[in-house]
Amino acid sequence: MDTIPVMKPWLDDAEAKAAAEAVSSGWIAQGPRVAEFESAFAAHIGASQGVALSSCTTALQLALHLLGIGPGDEVVVPSFSFIATANCVVHVGGTPVFADVEPQDGNVSVRTVEPTLTGRTRAVVVVDQGGVPADVEPLRRLCESRGIHLVEDAACAAGSQYRGAPVGASGLLAAWSFHPRKLLTTGEGGMLTTSDEQVADRARRLREHGMNISAATRHQNRQPVIESYLEVGFNFRMTDIQAAVGLVQLAKLEEMVQRRRSLAAGYQAMLADVPGLRTVQDPAWGESNFQSFWVELDHDFPLTRNEMLTVLAADGVSARAGIMAAHRQPAYRGHGHGDLSTTERLTDNTLILPLFHAMTEAEQAVVVGVIHRAAGLRAA
Template sequence: MIPVMKPWLGEEEATAAADAVRSGWVAQGPRVAEFERRFGERVAAPHAVAVSSCTSALHLSLHLLGLGPGDEVVVPSFSFIATANCAVYVGATPVFADVEAEDGNVSRRTVEAVLTDRTRAVVVVHQGGMPADVEPLQALCQERGIALVEDAACAAGSTYRGAPVGVGAELAAWSFHPRKLLTTGEGGMLTTTDPELAARARQLREHGMSVSAAQRHRSRKPVIESYLEVGFNFRMTDIQAAVGLVQLRKLHAMVERRRALAACYQDALAGIRGLRTVRDPEHGESNYQSFWVELGPEFPLTRNELLRTLADAGISARAGIMAAHRQPAYAGHPHGDLSSTERLTDTTLILPLYHELSDEDQRKVVSSIRRAAGLKAAS
């Protein structure tokens, strides 16, 4: 099968992980600190705090904002369910906003439609690496005294108005899951412009301790730590960070290759009746963490039929982004108009795209789609 995604891992990562094991320091330590520094530099964030997952980073962000029962957090339904779950973790209520059909992201228009006097925060997701138009959302949130959190899980290497996605964000969360460009197996990062939020996040990720475990181990004197508040175990290991440091050096090459592959898809699938390919918005450039297409009523197959056709041809594609409000966990959860979300969830699919995808395999994907559309295979 041609996989839908495959991380770009090799001997460098294996050696880096083995070196961390041989060092005897495998928990959060010096490699984590270096990974934080280098990742922060790459995304132009003054402060970066490594954590166990992007979900942990989002959870921590909403906790840092002091959200709780009675507060509402606007989130897209068109996102992995963790985005909504993090509001529930702090006792707040997620309120689902619709997305724009062109890029699958929330906008000022869709967010403004669901704001109430209980709204305390908005989470904007850069879905599939596609940069959301953040400036209008920042203006809206500033006008209303609402916090804006960026879920940049998929967006390392994407740009917004010529700068890295997440630049200037008070709080942004990143993922290093294997489906993302950069992977540490599991893992995430919280970035912020606020040094006080960063300092508190470092304590909270480690049970709220006044002195980190790494500082205690480095000290030549006895250290008696105290626990300043109820915290979490959201730490990253040095083994993960060692892999992350190698991956970070590859990021530029990853983005270049994925954008080249995306351009090939866009050219090869252009003109197919009833099929639309995702494209960069005017305000930024995607890293194409996911390359999705939308099928209209003119396409001869439904989305699920095309998925089965591709699978029969040895191609692993995926249904488009989930609609969280349809999941059993949110059954009966109130929401407004989510027509674009529901349409995109029902009509989009994600095609194979990864660094080592060969030209031959990409032509096979294109040819299978063209045949499904009643056209000649790609040459």
């Protein structure tokens, strides 16, 4: 029996050809294709600057470094997120402070963030979880009133909309992921977008060891160039091979979003009457790209979340447990936190259903049929 995967990137001959052309060009490290991808991605989401990086994790770390976060500084992050969101705070020497999330969308809000703020809070990281846009503007106003920086972890949100504009368009710093689980993939890779040209220029130096001139510019120069290193930097570079793939993927992004939203609407309609099951929805302030389609099971559903995962697997459906609670992980054992009851409830009771561009209606019907039978309903 073929397994229906939880996610499958939309890759074809166009990406293979673009990667091969990058290899044939002889320029495979960070170079002209990276610069082109930066400009194209930034333009697509409405930011003035893009800085291509090795991952979203390094993008978040670099964002906090650019803000001067260090020892003694607190950064508020959701526990309901992949652990990298919290880890990036630790990597720059800061202390992550876990905030709870709203039950409807799994995102932080003013209500959940404000109680965590102290005199040591230097930044808040807001995550667009699973591609569902967080309500960023009220959080930005809160942070500005306290002199606190706001960073958007938009890892999952390429193609999502917030108040009629692309997610991440208006922020000082937003971090993006191009991991294969995301809509737009470069294999591994990430991007930092910003509205500040000076911030972008410094980020480009720091990603390349703090060098005052990029390696690409140095190698293209006909005269010898003696570079200097203006500050301690990192090796967070993206390759031209990855960027070549990213450019092809970017051209497909709108079609990917439309297809995923159509499939998500199908799930919402077919699962609407299942007792004890709630599907993720668009919030009032935006539209999701549905990078992940999650459902929550409550006490009226006859199976636990883990039992439902087992039943789906037995019928050839690859689903996943919902988003982790980072504060429960061994890496953060003993790390103090306040009330995270919504995070824990969502972590324990949500699962992610298959959703990918090439998914067929027949495959979706199989997934829905398994859930209907588990809920004791007749097949549709």
